[in-house]
Amino acid sequence: xxxxxxxxxxxxxxxxxxxxxxxxxxxxxxxxxxxxxxxxxxxxxxxxxxxxxxxxxxxxxxxxxxxxxxxxxxxxxxxxxxxxxxxxxxxxxxxxxxxxxxxxxxxxxxxxxxxxxxxxxxxxxxxxxxxxxxxxxxxxxxxxxxxxxxxxxxxxxxxxxxxxxxxxxxxxxxxxxxxxxxxxxxxxxxxxxxxxxxxxxxxxxxxxxxxxxxxxxxxxxxxxxxxxxxxxxxxxxxxxxxxxxxxxxxxxxxxxxxxxxxxxxxxxxxxxxxxxxxxxxxxxxxxxxxxxxxxxxxxxxxxxxxxxxxxxxxxxxxxxxxxxxxxxxxxxxxxxxxxxxxxxxxxxxxxxxxxxxxxxx
Amino acid sequence: xxxxxxxxxxxxxxxxxxxxxxxxxxxxxxxxxxxxxxxxxxxxxxxxxxxxxxxxxxxxxxxxxxxxxxxxxxxxxxxxxxxxxxxxxxxxxxxxxxxxxxxxxxxxxxxxxxxxxxxxxxxxxxxxxxxxxxxxxxxxxxxxxxxxxxxxxxxxxxxxxxxxxxxxxxxxxxxxxxxxxxxxxxxxxxxxxxxxxxxxxxxxxxxxxxxxxxxxxxxxxxxxxxxxxxxxxxxxxxxxxxxxxxxxxxxxxxxxxxxxxxxxxxxxxxxxxxxxxxxxxxxxxxxxxxxx
Numbered sequence: 001x002x003x004x005x006x007x008x009x010x011x012x013x014x015x016x017x018x019x020x021x022x023x024x025x026x027x028x029x030x031x032x033x034x035x036x037x038x039x040x041x042x043x044x045x046x047x048x049x050x051x052x053x054x055x056x057x058x059x060x061x062x063x064x065x066x067x068x069x070x071x072x073x074x075x076x077x078x079x080x081x082x083x084x085x086x087x088x089x090x091x092x093x094x095x096x097x098x099x100x101x102x103x104x105x106x107x108x109x110x111x112x113x114x115x116x117x118x119x120x121x122x123x124x125x126x127x128x129x130x131x132x133x134x135x136x137x138x139x140x141x142x143x144x145x146x147x148x149x150x151x152x153x154x155x156x157x158x159x160x161x162x163x164x165x166x167x168x169x170x171x172x173x174x175x176x177x178x179x180x181x182x183x184x185x186x187x188x189x190x191x192x193x194x195x196x197x198x199x200x201x202x203x204x205x206x207x208x209x210x211x212x213x214x215x216x217x218x219x220x221x222x223x224x225x226x227x228x229x230x231x232x233x234x235x236x237x238x239x240x241x242x243x244x245x246x247x248x249x250x251x252x253x254x255x256x257x258x259x260x261x262x263x264x265x266x267x268x269x270x271x272x273x274x275x276x277x278x279x280x281x282x283x284x285x286x287x288x289x290x291x292x293x294x295x296x297x298x299x300x301x302x303x304x305x306x307x308x309x310x311x312x313x314x315x316x317x318x319x320x321x322x323x324x325x326x327x328x329x330x331x332x333x334x335x336x337x338x339x340x341x342x343x344x345x346x347x348x349x350x351x352x353x354x355x356x357x358x359x360x361x
Numbered sequence: 362x363x364x365x366x367x368x369x370x371x372x373x374x375x376x377x378x379x380x381x382x383x384x385x386x387x388x389x390x391x392x393x394x395x396x397x398x399x400x401x402x403x404x405x406x407x408x409x410x411x412x413x414x415x416x417x418x419x420x421x422x423x424x425x426x427x428x429x430x431x432x433x434x435x436x437x438x439x440x441x442x443x444x445x446x447x448x449x450x451x452x453x454x455x456x457x458x459x460x461x462x463x464x465x466x467x468x469x470x471x472x473x474x475x476x477x478x479x480x481x482x483x484x485x486x487x488x489x490x491x492x493x494x495x496x497x498x499x500x501x502x503x504x505x506x507x508x509x510x511x512x513x514x515x516x517x518x519x520x521x522x523x524x525x526x527x528x529x530x531x532x533x534x535x536x537x538x539x540x541x542x543x544x545x546x547x548x549x550x551x552x553x554x555x556x557x558x559x560x561x562x563x564x565x566x567x568x569x570x571x572x573x574x575x576x577x578x579x580x581x582x583x584x585x586x587x588x589x590x591x592x593x594x595x596x597x598x599x600x601x602x603x604x605x606x607x608x609x610x611x612x613x614x615x616x617x618x619x620x621x622x623x624x625x626x627x628x629x630x631x632x633x634x635x636x637x638x639x640x641x642x643x644x645x646x647x648x649x650x651x652x653x
Binding site for chain 1: 379380383384385386387388391408409410411412413414415416417418419420422442443444448449450452453456479480481498508509510511536537538540541542543544559560561562563581583584605607608623624625626640
């Protein structure tokens with residue numbers, strides 16, 4: 001059927017949806033299986049969806065047949081139904097319960113490098129051994145009695161006077177507000193304050209950010225950071241109790257944090273007062289490529305005179321949102337008869353003019 | 362705190378677990394305030410904290426936020442897409458609002474109080490009791506000539522539209538005509554240049570001093586703007602190169618015989634010839650029944 005001309009659009013929509021169901025050929029997967037076995041997908045959806053809810057993210061992945069942008073979209077749409085009743089206090093990632101912590105700036109760092117859960121150091125051979133069919137060994141009973149806290153590598157650099165002050169950073173926007181901007185409550189304006197840039201990056205689509213960060217690294221820009229520290233772990237979120245005024249923990253969130261030292265060449269070279277600047281990335285879950293990309297883009301967007309796409313705030317921030325991008329690109333599937341008719345009318349008018357001119361001569 | 366509790370409260374709408382009209386009350390209040398600002402400054406794009414909706418971006422998330430923020434239980438809703446009530450996207454949006462509010466829907470232009478539209482204005486004359494809600498892909502009329510939002514906002518502030526005039530002039534030099542199809546730039550209230558959304562040029566003169574409140578919303582681009590009732594809306598034109606609507610002279614709708622409506626061109630499967638049908642399907646049916 002033509003998808004606009006024929007009556008019965010409702011019926012067709014119903015059938016199209018039913019057909020999607022009919023393509024789900026294997027037995028039903030439990031949400032707990034997705035959560036437990038596809039944890040990186042769940043993390044990515046929580047980050048891009050902007051809602052820390054592993055159970056819902058897993059549900060969304062199942063409902064969207066594994067399309068992670070579509071799953072993030074389900075989460076974002078659900079998020080719109082929830083009233084905003086408050087903001088958390090500032091979390092200090094020095095207090096993180098660290099699962100993984102590496103630095104590429106120093107061979108040895110106080111507290112030591114902790115590889116944690118990672119496949120970085122293993123060969124990427126497709127495993128035909130049905131590894132997925134049997135339960136992996138569960139390490140249980142790791143002693144949690146003495147949970148160490150780790151100082152940050154950036155603290156050391158800062159103590160030696162090698163890093164610029166964070167507060168001195170936001171000269172590009174001229175925005176002097178105490179509270180961070182919330183881009184989910186007000187539309188972003190340019191030049192955007194750093195808090196708005198970071199928030200937009202935190203919700204950005206992993207692939208899009210990866211591509212833009214890569215472009216800067218590869219040649220369209222000059223940021224090639226050294227990772228002072230990347231850590232993955234649980235951070236406690238606290239809110240002010242409405243009656244007692246005390247800080248109350250409302251739960252822990254798994255995050256990946258990356259601090260990149262923006263040393264080197266070109267636009268992001270050593271600052272005027274001979275210090276390094278720091279690019280910052282913080283994302284929900286374990287999503288290391290996104291956290292690193294975020295720290296790069298945080299750096300590139302601080303250039304006062306942008307010359308490359310990754311340095312242009314509007315270019316980066318307007319185009320990294322997966323939900324925006326997917327929706328708008330896919331809207332091309334909607335009927336455009338009227339608008340196209342309008343264009344046809346113009347091209348015919350121009351053509352008939354051409355014919356007219358020829359015969360006039 | 363009474364206000365807060367009312368706003369945060371969940372009034373059980375038509376669908377269990379959701380607030381009436383999907384959005385929470387804080388959001389609706391914000392959007393209504395932004396609408397008031399838009400009405401106060403006709404054609405000015407008011408930034409707002411657009412929410413993600415259960416529709417894909419680019420599929421009417423702006424329009425639906427306006428509709429859900431202003432709709433009440435006694436409203437009657439009509440949704441059209443490219444003129445048709447039965448287009449899949451119109452059906453989808455109508456179902457969503459109906460599920461989230463339980464309000465009555467209609468395809469009859471005359472009995473609707475809110476009409477959400479993608480790229481058409483109904484052929485039937487509208488009244489001051491009705492509100493038109495337009496879905497907008499590109500709120501910025503200057504975007505085709507200037508990619509940066511920072512720059513276009515300044516151009517509007519200074520009412521600097523010279524590059525748009527130049528763009529039209531160059532178009533004429535190159536092609537002998539202004540070749541803009543839909544999305545024809547208009548000056549609203551003699552002050553702000555506005556993108557009327559991709560309605561055909563046919564519909565542009567119908568915005569001029571219309572008795573209806575027209576609300577425009579771009580969800581992805583996070584902008585709301587308005588043409589209040591009786592506001593002048595003038596398409597840009599030169600004294601010697603006038604604004605032209607689509608030319609359907611000599612063509613009539615095959616179903617209702619209209620020669621004064623916007624027509625969709627259909628290529629005949631068998632002969633390859635063009636046939637014409639009204640784009641506004643509800644109006645076409647009325648004409649066929651002799652009611653319009």
